[in-house]
Amino acid sequence: MSGRTKLTYVESKLFLRDPTAVFFVIALPIMLLAIFHFVTTKSDDDAATKASMAAFVPAMAMSLCLTMLALNLLPTTLATYREKGILRRMAASPIHPGNLLLAQLFINLVTAAVSAVLVLIVGKTAFDTKLPGDVPAFLVSFVLGTWALFSIGLVIAAVAPSSKSATAMGLSLLFPSLFFGGAFLPKEDLPETVSTIGDYTRWAPRSRRCATPGRTSGRRRCT
Amino acid sequence: MPLIEVSNLRKEYRNHVAVQDVSFSVEEGEIFGILGPNGAGKTTAVECIEGMRKRDGGEISVMGLDPLKDKDLAELRESIGIQLQQSELPPKMKVWEALELYSTFYRDPVDWRELIKDWGLSGKADTAYGSLSGGQQQRLSIALALVGKPRIAVFDELTTALDPHARRETWKLIEKVREQDVTVLLVTHFMEEAERLCDRIAIIESGRVVALDTPPDWCPGSMSSRSSASSRPSRWTTNCSPRCPR
Numbered sequence: 254m255s256g257r258t259k260l261t262y263v264e265s266k267l268f269l270r271d272p273t274a275v276f277f278v279i280a281l282p283i284m285l286l287a288i289f290h291f292v293t294t295k296s297d298d299d300a301a302t303k304a305s306m307a308a309f310v311p312a313m314a315m316s317l318c319l320t321m322l323a324l325n326l327l328p329t330t331l332a333t334y335r336e337k338g339i340l341r342r343m344a345a346s347p348i349h350p351g352n353l354l355l356a357q358l359f360i361n362l363v364t365a366a367v368s369a370v371l372v373l374i375v376g377k378t379a380f381d382t383k384l385p386g387d388v389p390a391f392l393v394s395f396v397l398g399t400w401a402l403f404s405i406g407l408v409i410a411a412v413a414p415s416s417k418s419a420t421a422m423g424l425s426l427l428f429p430s431l432f433f434g435g436a437f438l439p440k441e442d443l444p445e446t447v448s449t450i451g452d453y454t455r456w457a458p459r460s461r462r463c464a465t466p467g468r469t470s471g472r473r474r475c476t
Numbered sequence: 477m478p479l480i481e482v483s484n485l486r487k488e489y490r491n492h493v494a495v496q497d498v499s500f501s502v503e504e505g506e507i508f509g510i511l512g513p514n515g516a517g518k519t520t521a522v523e524c525i526e527g528m529r530k531r532d533g534g535e536i537s538v539m540g541l542d543p544l545k546d547k548d549l550a551e552l553r554e555s556i557g558i559q560l561q562q563s564e565l566p567p568k569m570k571v572w573e574a575l576e577l578y579s580t581f582y583r584d585p586v587d588w589r590e591l592i593k594d595w596g597l598s599g600k601a602d603t604a605y606g607s608l609s610g611g612q613q614q615r616l617s618i619a620l621a622l623v624g625k626p627r628i629a630v631f632d633e634l635t636t637a638l639d640p641h642a643r644r645e646t647w648k649l650i651e652k653v654r655e656q657d658v659t660v661l662l663v664t665h666f667m668e669e670a671e672r673l674c675d676r677i678a679i680i681e682s683g684r685v686v687a688l689d690t691p692p693d694w695c696p697g698s699m700s701s702r703s704s705a706s707s708r709p710s711r712w713t714t715n716c717s718p719r720c721p722r
Contacts (some may be wrong), residue, residue, distance in 0.1 A: 259580040263573055270568045338563030345528065345558035346624070347550065348581040 256348045261356040268360050277321045278368045282314040283375055289313075290380040308383040311376040316398075318368045320431060323402035324409070324423040327361045331410035332419035358403065365399055479504045479539060479628065479659050480525060486533030487520050494520040496683035498534075504627075507650065507660040509674030511667065517683040518663045519561055522630055525661070526558050539627065554583055557626035557658070559617045561633045567606025571597050571616055574605065575623060582624035595619040595649070611642040618649060622658070629653055632663040647672055 254262070268274055289310040293303050331354060334340050340350040376382035385391035405426065413419035433451035443451065478501035487495040495517040502508040510518045524531040527543030539555060541548035565574050575588035592601050595615045600608060608616065614634060621629050631650065635643040650673055654660055664670055670677050679687040 254580060256581040259577055263569070263577050266573070267566050267568050334566070338560060339566060341528075341560060342563040342565065342620075345526065345553070345560060345563075346578060346581045347553040347583075 257352050257356070260348070260352055261359060264353070264356045265360050268364070274326055274364075277326065278318055278364050279371065281321075282318045282368055282372045285314040285317065286310060286372065286376050286380045286382065290382075304383075307381065310380075311372050311382045314372050314376075315369050315395075316434065317431065318372070319365050319399060319402055320427055322361050322365050322368075323399070323406040324427040324430070325420065327357065327403065327406045328409035328413060328419040328423045329416055330357060331407075332413045333416040335410075336416050358407070362399065362403070369395060477540075478502055480508075480661070481537045482521070482525060482534070483536075484534035485521060485524055485531055485536060487517075487524055487529065488532050493683055495524070495531075498678075498680060498683070498685050500678045500685060500688055502659060502661060504659055505654070505657060506675040507654055507662055507673050509670040509677035510661065510663045510680060511665065511670045511677050512680035513665060516680045518665075518680050519632055521680065522632060522661060522663055526556060526630055527552055528558070528560075554624060555627045557621035557624060557629040559621045559629070559631045559634060561663075563617075564613075565605040565616075567604060569605050570602055571605070571608070572601045574616065575619060578620050579623045584625055585623050586625050588623055591619045591623060594652075610637055611645065614638065614642070614646060615649065618646075618653070622653065622656075626658060628659045628661065630661045630663075633665070634662070635664070635666070635669060643669070 289306065293306045293310075296303075298306075334353065334357075340353060343350040343353055373384055377384055406423070409419055409422045409426070413422055433447060480502040482501065483499045485495055485498040486493070498517070498521050500508075510522060512518050520529065523529040525536055525538060525543065527549045530544060536543055538552055541552045543549050543552055569577075572588070572592060575591055579585035579588045592598055595618065597612065597615060597619065600612055603612075605613065605616070614637075618629075618631070618634070621631070634650070635646050638646060647669065650660060650662065662670070662674060676688070676690050678685050
């Protein structure tokens with residue numbers, strides 16, 4: 254196995270050994286699906302609201318996981334690697350430490366994709382959520398949204414002087430971006446001012462529920 | 477021809493000159509010590525030699541390679557084993573994983589399983605880096621520096637954080653490295669360590685070489701078997717921080 258392949262393999266193993274990462278990527282989205290499924294089935298909302306929730310919940314679970322990875326886990330890991338001299342140690346070997354950053358980015362992107370697929374499949378089979386109606390539009394917005402969020406994560410990793418400040422910077426962007434983006438409440442239910450701010454904080458994961466229950470393509474993510 | 481040749485090395489940081497003027501050469505097969513108080517510029521000097529920092533002036537030749545040239549540096553990385561003063565591994569990385577991983581980085585590595593045995597890490601092969609003791613982490617960092625079958629090994633303040641027992645154990649390990657025909661560049665601020673291990677030393681103070689010699693056998697009751705090439709004032713041994721003998 255070449256040095257770069259081996260590095261990606263070992264970094265993946267290290268990633269899976271971290272219980273927080275596995276929790277945010279696998280357990281949290283599934284828990285959200287389950288909780289919202291429970292809340293929705295118990296409530297006496299009309300069928301239209303229930304249907305729109307079924308479209309909104311997977312988008313929210315996916316956004317939350319993606320934002321966690323991009324704004325929290327990735328920058329903290331990279332800043333720790335720099336702070337502890339792990340990158341420097343690698344610079345003393347024939348392999349450039351940039352390979353370690355690429356390996357981490359790759360692992361996080363794969364994890365984001367796995368988590369998204371998991372949300373769609375588990376949501377559909379276990380909790381009767383909606384699959385994206387317009388698949389190409391979903392894919393394009395997922396890729397662009399992921400790209401935008403990870404770009405911000407990498408900027409944090411580059412400028413944060415320590416792992417603690419990377420976590421602080423990541424979280425201070427994460428929660429507002431979730432809030433303004435409509436991950437906690439659908440965009441349509443937010444006050445107009447908040448919703449307008451959300452239109453400008455373009456990195457925010459945007460979740461919109463469909464207005465008409467019949468239209469399954471109502472769930473969209475913008476960047 | 478010396479394996480490492482440094483002449484008039486100079487390195488400045490933003491607001492101070494770390495290395496003013498350092499010249500010395502290291503012959504193949506010796507343990508060469510760089511001794512001096514904290515902040516003297518020892519680490520900066522060896523990092524310029526390793527190519528971890530870019531020098532501002534002077535000449536450096538390591539095995540005929542110039543660490544400032546990218547092509548030479550790539551070649552140098554293959555044959556120089558570096559233990560950095562402050563560097564760690566990911567805390568959850570296991571001992572065998574680290575050695576196996578780093579062995580894939582080199583063209584012609586040694587068998588990492590042998591290194592685990594040689595450096596007394598067999599019982600800890602499956603232990604994560606974060607759960608090792610200071611001495612074990614140190615042994616792993618030496619083993620990692622040797623995984624690429626280097627001709628030169630650079631050890632920077634290898635024993636500073638260790639207790640006296642672990643320090644003596646590490647000294648034996650460094651002698652073992654030399655027995656494998658590896659030239660050793662050893663940075664330390666312990667006179668005793670330099671005296672015990674080194675064939676020759678350069679004493680650096682405020683970025684300049686103030687003495688360059690064979691460590692003398694001046695210490696009363698010293699365990700060193702090396703013969704004295706010159707005599708120095710005895711105050712060197714009584715206060716262990718080296719002072720310029722001029």
